[in-house]
Amino acid sequence: MSIFKNVLTSVFNIDDLLNWFTLPTVDAAVFKETVPCRRSDGSLGEMIVCKDELGRRIDCPCEDDDEDREFQEEHFSSQKLLCCPEMAPPYYADLGKKSSDVFSKGYHFGVFKLDLKTKSESGVEFSSGITSNQESGKVFGSLSSKYAVKDYGLTFTEKWNTDNTLATDITIQDKIAAGLKVTLEGTFAPQTGSKTGKLKTSFANETVAVNTNLDLDLAGPIVDVAAVLKYQGWLAGAHTQFDTQKAKFAKNNFAFGYQTNDFALHTNVDNGKEFGGSIYQKVSDKLECGVSMKWTSGSADTLFGVGAKFALDDDASLHAKLNNKSLVGLGYQQKLRPGVTLTLSAAIDGQNFNAGGHKVGVALELEP
Numbered sequence: 001m002s003i004f005k006n007v008l009t010s011v012f013n014i015d016d017l018l019n020w021f022t023l024p025t026v027d028a029a030v031f032k033e034t035v036p037c038r039r040s041d042g043s044l045g046e047m048i049v050c051k052d053e054l055g056r057r058i059d060c061p062c063e064d065d066d067e068d069r070e071f072q073e074e075h076f077s078s079q080k081l082l083c084c085p086e087m088a089p090p091y092y093a094d095l096g097k098k099s100s101d102v103f104s105k106g107y108h109f110g111v112f113k114l115d116l117k118t119k120s121e122s123g124v125e126f127s128s129g130i131t132s133n134q135e136s137g138k139v140f141g142s143l144s145s146k147y148a149v150k151d152y153g154l155t156f157t158e159k160w161n162t163d164n165t166l167a168t169d170i171t172i173q174d175k176i177a178a179g180l181k182v183t184l185e186g187t188f189a190p191q192t193g194s195k196t197g198k199l200k201t202s203f204a205n206e207t208v209a210v211n212t213n214l215d216l217d218l219a220g221p222i223v224d225v226a227a228v229l230k231y232q233g234w235l236a237g238a239h240t241q242f243d244t245q246k247a248k249f250a251k252n253n254f255a256f257g258y259q260t261n262d263f264a265l266h267t268n269v270d271n272g273k274e275f276g277g278s279i280y281q282k283v284s285d286k287l288e289c290g291v292s293m294k295w296t297s298g299s300a301d302t303l304f305g306v307g308a309k310f311a312l313d314d315d316a317s318l319h320a321k322l323n324n325k326s327l328v329g330l331g332y333q334q335k336l337r338p339g340v341t342l343t344l345s346a347a348i349d350g351q352n353f354n355a356g357g358h359k360v361g362v363a364l365e366l367e368p
Contacts, residue, residue, distance in 0.1 A: 030050050030051075030052065030058070031050065031051050031052070032048050032049070032050050032051075033048070033049060033051065034048055034049075034087060034261060087206070088179075088204035088205055088206060088208075088209055088230075089204070089207070089208065089209045089228045089229065089230035089235055090209060090228060090235070090259075091202065091204070091209045091211050091226065091228060092209075092211070092226035092227070092228050092237045092238075092239045092253075092255065093211075093226070095228065095235065095237055095255050095257060095266050095268070096255075096257065096264070096266030096268070096276075096278045096280075098259075098264045098280040098290070099264060099266065099278035099279060099280040099290040099291070099292060100278065100290075100292070101290075102280065102288055102289070102290030102307040102308065102309055102319075102321070103290060103292060103305065103307045103321055105309075105319075106309065106317065106319035106331040106333050106343060106345065107319065107321075107329055107331045107343075107345045107347075107361070108343060108345050108361035108362070108363040109329070109345055109346075109347040109359040109360075109361050110133065110134045110135055110347070110359040110360075110361055111131050111132060111133055111134065111361050111363075112131070112132040112134070112361070112362050112363075113129065113130070113131045113132075113361070113362070113363035113364070114129065114130050114131075114363070114364050114366075115127070115128070115129040115363070115364070115365045115366065115367075116128050116129070116365075116366045116367075117365075117366070117367040117368070118366075118367075118368055119368060123147065123148065124145055124146070124147045125145065125146040125147070126143075126144070126145050126146075127142075127143070127144045127145075127146075128141070128142065128143045128144075129141065129142050130142075134359070139162070140161065140162055140163075141161065141162045142159065142160065142161040142162070143159070143160050143161075144157060144158065144159040144160070145157070145158045146158075152172070152175065153172050153173050153174055153175035154170070154171065154172050155169075155170075155171040155172075155173070156168075156169070156170055156171075157169040157170075157171075163189075164189060164190060164191055165187055165188070165189050166187065166188045166189075166190070167185065167186065167187045167188075168185070168186050168187075169183055169184070169185050169186075170183070170184045171183040171184075177203075179203050179204050179205050180201070180202075180203045181201065181202045181203070182199075182200070182201050183198075183199075183200040183201075184197070184198075184199055184200075185197065185198040185199075185200065186198075196215075196216075196217075197215075197216035198213060198214065198215055198216060199213075199214040199216060200212065200213050200214075206230075207229065207230055207231070208227065208228065208229055208230070209227070209228045209230075210225075210226070210227045210228075211225075211226055211227075212224065212225050212226075213225075217245075219245055220243070220244040220245025220246075221244055222241060222242070222243050222244070222245075222250070223241070223242045223244065224239075224240075224241045224242075224251075225239070225240055225241075225242075226238065226239040226240075228255075233258055233259055233260055234257075234258050235255070235256065235257045235258065235259060235266075236255070236256050237254070237255040237256075238253070238254050238255075239251060239252075239253040239254075239255075240252055240253070251270070251271060252271055252272070253268065253269065253270045253271065254268065254269050255267065255268040255269075256268075261282070262281065262282035263280065263281055263282070264278075264279070264280040265277075265278075265279055265280075266278045266279075272297070273296060273297040273298070274294070274295075274296050274297070275294070275295045275296075275297070276292075276293065276294045276295075277292070277293050278290065278291060278292045278293070279291040285311070286310060286311040287308065287309070287310050287311075288308065288309045289306070289307070289308045290306070290307045290308070291304075291305070291306050291307075292304070292305045292306075292307070293305075302324070303323060303324065303325070304323060304324045305321060305322065305323035305324070306321065306322055306323075307319070307320065307321035307322075307329075308320055308321070314335075315334060315335035316332070316333065316334045316335070317332075317333045318330075318331070318332055318333075319331035319332070319333065319345075325351065326349070326350030326351045327347065327348070327349060327350065328347070328348040328349075328350055329345070329346075329347050329348075330345065330346045330347075330348070331343060331344065331345040331346075332344045332345070339366060339367045339368050340364075340365070340366055340367075341364070341365040341367075342362075342363070342364055342365075343361075343362070343363040343364075343365070344360075344361070344362055345360065345361045345362075345363075346358065346359065346360045346361070347359040347360075347361075
């Protein structure tokens with residue numbers, strides 16, 4: 001057990017505090033991850049393995065449908081796991097995600113945050129959160145519910161926040177065609193009467209990932225299309241957005257990269273003016289590192305940063321990042337008990353260390 005957990009427990013008496021929360025009893029959590037493997041023809045691929053909360057490999061649970069059960073039994077029933085088909089490439093928005101996660105996850109600067117996730121016996125998932133901003137003093141809260149009808153591939157999601165905005169999402173996946181996901185989104189603000197609607201589609205197989213976003217505006221919809229191609233770990237993507245009301249392209253973005261399980265390289269050009277790149281490396285089971293760079297044409301400023309995540313043990317991790325403007329980010333994440341995670345973070349301005357303006361943040365996540 002981490003020494004930090006003992007300190008936090010003794011100072012905040014966290015066990016007594018958590019006894020106030022009654023979470024429903026659910027089955028033991030199963031975590032999935034991808035690992036490299038070699039197919040029968042000698043080519044390299046990836047397979048999905050399942051682990052329990054202690055990191056021990058277990059058999060992946062079978063779903064209700066016969067087709068999925070047949071696949072699980074074929075690939076996961078024995079200790080010698082067979083190689084699965086190569087995974088689909090990431091969508092355009094997820095390119096460089098491994099590196100961006102090193103810089104974003106484990107930090108909550110300038111806020112006090114509480115997140116709660118739970119699930120009813122009928123299968124309805126509830127998520128609620130409240131965030132207090134230290135600078136503005138604004139408190140923002142949200143509540144969402146999600147229900148899946150697996151037999152029909154449907155998912156219904158309802159959302160509400162303290163800005164008094166209601167949102168509804170209806171999703172159907174793998175029923176119209178294998179790998180195809182269609183989502184209809186709608187929002188409504190009772191105070192102003194404003195309404196929005198979006199139709200989203202996404203399709204992925206072993207070599208391509210395509211997603212579209214159509215803004216349902218009668219005055220002139222905005223069409224957003226992105227695609228990523230994958231070949232032997234190499235990734236090439238394009239993203240464009242067309243404004244039918246103004247009859248012009250609002251975005252023309254391109255990306256190129258290479259990705260494996262423990263390494264990822266990503267470069268992008270947005271509208272021919274903004275250039276970016278990132279590198280991710282999983283040095284060991286405990287250490288992950290990331291490098292990020294951004295530059296805008298016509299500007300002399302270049303934003304360069306390095307970040308790292310180090311796992312102290314199975315329940316605790318340290319996060320740190322630094323950029324060329326001497327902004328330092330530090331984070332500590334501790335799993336107090338299964339389903340309860342505490343995150344402490346601080347942002348330090350190295351150029352104005354004595355002037356103050358540094359930020360701290362605390363987040364508590366509760367999940368069954």
